Amino acid sequence: MSDRVAVVGAGEVPLRPLSPRQSYREMGFEAATRAYDDAGVTHQDIDSFVSVCEDFHEGTSITDEYTPDQLGAVLRPVHTVAGDGLQGVAAAVMLIRTGIADLVAVEAHCKTSNILAHEQVLTMALDPSYERLPGITPHFVAGMEMRRYLHETGAPEDAVAMVVVKNRRHALSNPVAAYGEVLSPDDVLASAAVCAPLREREISPPADGAVVLVLASEEAARRTPKPVWIRGVGWASDSPWLAARSWGQASYASLATQMAYQMAGIAKPDQEIRFAEVDDTYAYKELQHLEAAQLIPRADAARIVLEGGTRRGGRLPVNSSGGSLGMGYCFDATALYRTAAAVRQIRGEAGRAQVERAATTGTQRGLNQIEDCEL
Amino acid sequence: MDPRQAPPYVPLRGHPLTDDEFREREASTAWAPRLEYAWDAGIAISRFLEGLGQGAIYGVRCRRCGRTVTPPRAFCELDFKPMDEWVKLPETGTINTFSICYVTWDMKPLRVPQIPAVIEIDGTSPRVGFLHLVGGVRGRTVDQIRRQVRVGMPVRAVWKPPAKREGAITDILYFAPVRKRA
Ligand SMILES: [Zn+2]
Numbered sequence: 001m002s003d004r005v006a007v008v009g010a011g012e013v014p015l016r017p018l019s020p021r022q023s024y025r026e027m028g029f030e031a032a033t034r035a036y037d038d039a040g041v042t043h044q045d046i047d048s049f050v051s052v053c054e055d056f057h058e059g060t061s062i063t064d065e066y067t068p069d070q071l072g073a074v075l076r077p078v079h080t081v082a083g084d085g086l087q088g089v090a091a092a093v094m095l096i097r098t099g100i101a102d103l104v105a106v107e108a109h110c111k112t113s114n115i116l117a118h119e120q121v122l123t124m125a126l127d128p129s130y131e132r133l134p135g136i137t138p139h140f141v142a143g144m145e146m147r148r149y150l151h152e153t154g155a156p157e158d159a160v161a162m163v164v165v166k167n168r169r170h171a172l173s174n175p176v177a178a179y180g181e182v183l184s185p186d187d188v189l190a191s192a193a194v195c196a197p198l199r200e201r202e203i204s205p206p207a208d209g210a211v212v213l214v215l216a217s218e219e220a221a222r223r224t225p226k227p228v229w230i231r232g233v234g235w236a237s238d239s240p241w242l243a244a245r246s247w248g249q250a251s252y253a254s255l256a257t258q259m260a261y262q263m264a265g266i267a268k269p270d271q272e273i274r275f276a277e278v279d280d281t282y283a284y285k286e287l288q289h290l291e292a293a294q295l296i297p298r299a300d301a302a303r304i305v306l307e308g309g310t311r312r313g314g315r316l317p318v319n320s321s322g323g324s325l326g327m328g329y330c331f332d333a334t335a336l337y338r339t340a341a342a343v344r345q346i347r348g349e350a351g352r353a354q355v356e357r358a359a360t361t362g363t364q365r366g367l368n369q370i371e372d373c374e375l
Numbered sequence: 376m377d378p379r380q381a382p383p384y385v386p387l388r389g390h391p392l393t394d395d396e397f398r399e400r401e402a403s404t405a406w407a408p409r410l411e412y413a414w415d416a417g418i419a420i421s422r423f424l425e426g427l428g429q430g431a432i433y434g435v436r437c438r439r440c441g442r443t444v445t446p447p448r449a450f451c452e453l454d455f456k457p458m459d460e461w462v463k464l465p466e467t468g469t470i471n472t473f474s475i476c477y478v479t480w481d482m483k484p485l486r487v488p489q490i491p492a493v494i495e496i497d498g499t500s501p502r503v504g505f506l507h508l509v510g511g512v513r514g515r516t517v518d519q520i521r522r523q524v525r526v527g528m529p530v531r532a533v534w535k536p537p538a539k540r541e542g543a544i545t546d547i548l549y550f551a552p553v554r555k556r557a
């Protein structure tokens with residue numbers, strides 16, 4: 001029996017700042033319908049379902065109770081992962097590789113517009129006894145991390161601004177992105193200080209959406225029209241002791257990518273990876289994550305970004321989907337939107353967002369980086 | 376075989392807990408979350424709530440399995456197909472199950488109990504009722520109420536006055552037992 005796993009279907013609804021017409025269930029149904037159609041399967045063909053959601057984001061507790069209907073999973077095996085969307089993908093990979101399931105659907109959705117005080121939810125991520133500093137936006141954690149990153153690497157703030165410019169522009173070519181626009185670095189640098197050095201436009205804006213992926217064993221994938229093989233997955237979490245983190249470097253991301261590269265047999269990521277979708281919840285994180293993933297030598301990300309090396313036409317296209325800065329940040333659904341974008345790249349179906357050489361016969365290598373544990 | 380007689384129901388004892396009784400004297404950290412949500416009800420539930428505001432209970436019928444359900448949904452969760460054949464349902468139904476509750480959600484004793492129930496609205500398919508309250512029942516004790524409320528009993532919606540309705544499930548105050556159907 002083969003232990004290869006493929007993404008065989010992807011479906012999503014367009015990300016939007018508001019989505020008053022549809023409930024999250026209705027959005028999820030639309031995404032699942034598209035994903036199953038894309039894979040050429042029905043809901044009855046799926047053996048197991050994984051939904052990625054968190055109670056505080058939903059405003060209901062025991063949120064896993066609310067996930068089966070919109071996936072066609074009533075009275076079927078379903079479980080919830082309260083973490084990153086990619087941890088849901090990893091769970092599906094394990095279900096398939098252990099032989100428990102041949103077809104697994106992974107779902108995540110986000111109704112950020114329904115949370116009236118999201119910063120309260122973010123604040124509650126901090127330890128209640130010694131980290132919830134009164135009255136400060138929790139983005140301060142990102143402000144401190146960005147300060148240390150700039151300090152250690154000497155990266156200029158222009159490079160951080162350029163990440164925003166690039167991703168917002170990339171988003172213009174992605175029909176599911178919510179925040180495509182043409183900006184100059186000066187527009188970004190002129191935006192207000194939120195937690196300096198972090199500026200307003202360097203924080204990805206929230207968006208509502210729902211996304212479903214279908215994963216398959218090799219045997220099941222062979223019966224579907226467009227399998228994209230997952231060669232490696234990895235994940236790692238930092239410690240909850242905020243003050244003891246390696247603020248300048250994304251240690252968790254380096255460990256997660258090493259785990260994925262090892263599984264995939266990738267020895268030289270900077271030469272073997274053709275394009276990357278990496279977390280850019282905050283603009284500086286894209287630089288930090290590219291270095292952690294060994295796609296760019298340490299402290300070199302700023303220069304390469306400023307030279308245009310990570311644009312869609314550059315040597316290493318990064319976040320050609322628009323990233324979170326351009327698509328919108330949708331909590332745990334973010335990584336699944338990006339995985340769906342990577343799948344379309346590898347299939348050569350990305351339209352105006354298509355990266356050259358992403359879709360070639362033979363080895364197909366995209367990177368969708370798992371990162372965890374950051375605000 | 377003789378059914379064993381269960382001992383009679385006795386009322387709960389005790390009194391509402393004070394703040395002091397809640398808090399222990401050891402060092403602790405308190406945090407009052409300010410979590411606020413405004414949920415988009417969506418296509419199906421929006422229309423249901425609008426209907427309640429007008430004194431009507433709406434349902435939808437699945438063209439595939441033929442089930443009629445309320446509260447309505449945009450898709451049949453069993454067939455995974457859109458559900459868009461709307462039907463206006465009667466305001467009568469049947470009690471599937473119920474409980475007689477003597478404690479509030481924040482642990483205060485209730486002398487007059489609340490009676491949450493699953494109501495299967497007439498015209499819907501079996502086992503697709505919704506959760507509501509049974510009211511219009513005299514008495515306080517389990518025995519008094521059980522003489523008036525039974526599984527399988529017909530009930531009818533008692534509505535808020537039209538001017539006070541707001542398009543919410545609480546526009547129906549409760550379902551009251553009926554002796555015979557209209
Ligand atoms: Zn049906």
